[in-house]
Amino acid sequence: MSNLFCRPREPAQLLIRGAHVLDPRVKLDEPLDVLIRDGQIAELGPPGSLAAPDGGETLEAAEKHLFPGFVDPHVHLRTPGQEYKENLETGTAAAAAGGFVAVIAMPNTEPTVDDATVLRSLIDAAEHQAHVPVGFLASITRGLQGQELTEMAELREAGALGFTDDGKPVQSAGMLRKALQYQRLCGGVLALHEEDPALSADGVMHEGAVSTRLGLAGIPCLSESTMISRDAALASYEAGRIHFQHVSCTESVEALRHAKENFALLSAEVTPHHLALTHEEVISLDSNFKMNPPLRAEDDRRALIAALIDGTIDCIATDHAPHAPHEKEVPFEEAPMGTTGLESAFGALYTELVLSDELELTTLIDRLTAGAALYGLPTPQIKPGEPANVCLIDLSARHQLGAGGYASRSQNCCFDGRTFSAKVVLTVAAGAVAFRERMLAPVSVPA
Ligand SMILES: [Zn+2]
Ligand SMILES: [Zn+2]
Numbered sequence: 103m104s105n106l107f108c109r110p111r112e113p114a115q116l117l118i119r120g121a122h123v124l125d126p127r128v129k130l131d132e133p134l135d136v137l138i139r140d141g142q143i144a145e146l147g148p149p150g151s152l153a154a155p156d157g158g159e160t161l162e163a164a165e166k167h168l169f170p171g172f173v174d175p176h177v178h179l180r181t182p183g184q185e186y187k188e189n190l191e192t193g194t195a196a197a198a199a200g201g202f203v204a205v206i207a208m209p210n211t212e213p214t215v216d217d218a219t220v221l222r223s224l225i226d227a228a229e230h231q232a233h234v235p236v237g238f239l240a241s242i243t244r245g246l247q248g249q250e251l252t253e254m255a256e257l258r259e260a261g262a263l264g265f266t267d268d269g270k271p272v273q274s275a276g277m278l279r280k281a282l283q284y285q286r287l288c289g290g291v292l293a294l295h296e297e298d299p300a301l302s303a304d305g306v307m308h309e310g311a312v313s314t315r316l317g318l319a320g321i322p323c324l325s326e327s328t329m330i331s332r333d334a335a336l337a338s339y340e341a342g343r344i345h346f347q348h349v350s351c352t353e354s355v356e357a358l359r360h361a362k363e364n365f366a367l368l369s370a371e372v373t374p375h376h377l378a379l380t381h382e383e384v385i386s387l388d389s390n391f392k393m394n395p396p397l398r399a400e401d402d403r404r405a406l407i408a409a410l411i412d413g414t415i416d417c418i419a420t421d422h423a424p425h426a427p428h429e430k431e432v433p434f435e436e437a438p439m440g441t442t443g444l445e446s447a448f449g450a451l452y453t454e455l456v457l458s459d460e461l462e463l464t465t466l467i468d469r470l471t472a473g474a475a476l477y478g479l480p481t482p483q484i485k486p487g488e489p490a491n492v493c494l495i496d497l498s499a500r501h502q503l504g505a506g507g508y509a510s511r512s513q514n515c516c517f518d519g520r521t522f523s524a525k526v527v528l529t530v531a532a533g534a535v536a537f538r539e540r541m542l543a544p545v546s547v548p549a
């Protein structure tokens with residue numbers, strides 16, 4: 103895949119026998135044998151009909167589900183500069199453990215990915231360390247300072263999939279307008295973290311009944327939705343392509359719905375935590391529930407689910423944001439914003455939304471893979487001739503998240519300790535086995 107980078111790995115030779123294969127895009131929803139040869143999906147057939155490839159192995163998967171591998175368009179891998187939180191190796195191991203076959207890393211690192219030299223060295227590192235393919239966004243403004251545009255054309259040539267100042271909004275409408283004009287020349291997606299700093303001020307959680315009760319400073323929904331309206335208008339005026347990151351509330355969904363009716367080149371993502379949790383969690387004062395945008399109210403959560411179902415929100419992104427224990431284990435007001443998400447995303451969404459009939463499994467699989475196309479990347483499909491990008495999941499493996507530790511270097515997950523009903527047992531990313539549950543023993547390995 104172009105503009106995705108990964109270390110060289112051994113192509114998989116594997117027969118996955120009898121798993122229930124569900125891929126909404128190719129209209130598969132039935133038990134099948136899936137033969138992976140030389141890292142490619144070679145053949146599909148009725149259960150028991152196919153044989154393992156020469157020198158390969160057979161996995162008995164009758165009780166499990168096989169999905170197209172997930173794509174996460176929003177992760178923080180913390181490298182360069184903050185490798186004590188995460189790095190390319192651990193971050194992509196966490197991705198593989200969560201069923202993700204590709205991730206897109208944010209540029210708010212130290213230094214910021216704001217010039218081609220930094221980007222090239224990051225790409226080089228990914229080509230040596232990444233367990234699953236990684237794509238990179240560069241920043242829109244130098245050092246995320248909002249003052250000066252980066253060399254967008256040069257960064258695109260060096261491999262950037264697009265641009266974002268994530269962590270911060272592009273505060274100046276004039277600056278964003280200029281970025282949209284450059285985008286017309288060099289392409290790539292402008293991904294926006296929408297927030298009006300004047301409205302968010304020193305807020306640490308959602309502004310509402312719970313913040314009032316706790317006496318904590320709140321971040322109003324308007325802080326996000328007013329910026330979405332402004333930037334959708336700018337995108338329309340300049341015919342630019344904008345992707346709205348981590349949409350969190352009813353007002354934003356309404357702004358987005360209205361904007362999308364008038365202008366096509368807009369897309370949006372939502373996180374598992376905004377779909378599954380509300381600000382009620384903050385009553386515990388557990389800093390794992392502190393993130394930006396904050397967990398909102400129940401009616402916001404329901405509006406996000408409705409928007410994900412009707413396509414107003416296009417895809418799911420984790421906003422995987424690792425922090426070290428010494429940073430998170432401080433009073434709530436002082437803790438940094440962010441939760442990890444790669445290893446919990448599917449388990450959380452399946453357990454909290456699919457099993458409670460709030461979301462259909464086919465919709466969940468579609469939205470967990472839809473991020474690829476938004477960035478011009480091929481969408482994983484379970485189809486002969488395609489590179490093998492699949493995840494095998496046991497939908498009846500009850501377990502406690504985090505009980506066996508995490509592949510991520512950080513543990514700050516808002517779902518930590520929850521009982522999930524689904525477990526990823528195997529991930530094949532870009533043709534190679536990237537994750538395998540210890541319990542998943544091969545049934546037959548040729549001598
Ligand atoms: Zn953000
Ligand atoms: Zn982020």
